[in-house]
Amino acid sequence: MRISDIMTCAISRMLKDEEKVFHGVSSHMPMVAMMLARSxxxxxxxHLNIPGGVNPKSIKDSYYSSAGADxxxxxxxxxxxxxxxDLSMRGELDVAFLGGIQFDVNxxxxxxxxxxxxKPKIRLPGGAGSAVLIPTAKKAIIWRTKHDKRTFVEKVDFVTTRGNLWKIVTPLCVFEFRDGKLWLDSIHPTSSLEEVQENTGFKLNYTEIKYTPEPTKEELMMLKKIDPYDYRTKEFE
Structure with missing residues (x-):
């Protein structure tokens, strides 16, 4: 069972019919998940994207940046x-897929x-669209292909943007933001509560232990059809 498939299917199931959903550059997994949801x-x-297309039929030329001409x-x-x-600031963008380097319990x-x-150790790209879209989109979903104590910390080194997150999907679990805190929503079937806690820099909040459903045969078959070049695993390279 591949974690890229688990994450892609988990993200896809978060999306609802008729929602307006946006992904930016370096967003291969959300791009594939959006096409899986539509299928x-x-x-x-x-499906909205950086090049300005609506509901593209192809992603075959989007390998480099998930912003290919197709x-x-x-x-x-x-x-x-x-x-x-503009759509997001009017409150009409349902979902935005966004990234980040550090996340804290708040x-x-x-x-x-x-x-x-x-005097930073590392200077990162900055907020870009996140500073606008996280506060204004109805639901902000963050995905991250690394889950460790340097990524999930008690307090971030700098607040680029705050609040209004909905879900964070990692190789170990799904977090949900509610009541001003990150809560453990589900643990992937390839992980465990102990592994998630060992790789998280703050004490986990949870009320019950739930597991992310495994991809179905139908989902895996569709993934092979819509993503034959396996772009959904690119961020793990």
């Missing part, structure tokens, strides 16, 4: 990136620096 249970989901050239319509931000996201801001 399985959400045929009217609206996301526009094979799409049903054009919806430029500036309009996506739902703060750091995408700016590691260490002191004025």
């Amino acid at each position: 399985m249970h959400a045929p009217n989901l609206v 996301l526009w050239s094979t799409s049903e319509a054009s919806f430029p990136l500036a309009e996506v931000f 739902g703060n996201v750091n995408a700016s620096v590691i260490g002191n801001y004025n």
Whole structure:
């Protein structure tokens, strides 16, 4: 059982029919998950992306950045990136897929620096779209292909953006943000509560232990069809 398949299917199931959903660059897993959702249970989901395409038919040329020309050239319509931000700020973007480097128990996201801001160990790309979309999208989903104590910390080194997260999907589990804290939503079948806690820099909040459902045969078959080049595993390379 591959963790990339578990994560992609878990993300796909979070998406509902007729939702307007956006992914940016370096977002191969969400891109595939969105196409899986449209193919399985959400045929009217609206897929928006960086090149400005709506509901692209192909992702074959999107290997490098998940922003390939085919996301526009094979799409049903054009919806430029500036309009996506406007849509979100009007409260009409249902889901935005976003990234980050550090996350803390209070739902703060750091995408700016590691260490002191004025003399950082590492200077990161910064907020970019996250600073706008996390506060304004109805649901912000973050995915991360690493889960360790450097990523999930008690307090982030710098707050790039805060609050309004919905889910964080990692190779070990799914977190949900509620009541101002990150809560353990489900543990992947390839992991355990002990492993999640050992790799998390804060004490886990949970009320019950739930496990992420395994991908179904139908989902795995569809993944092979829509993602024959296995882009969903690219971020693990």
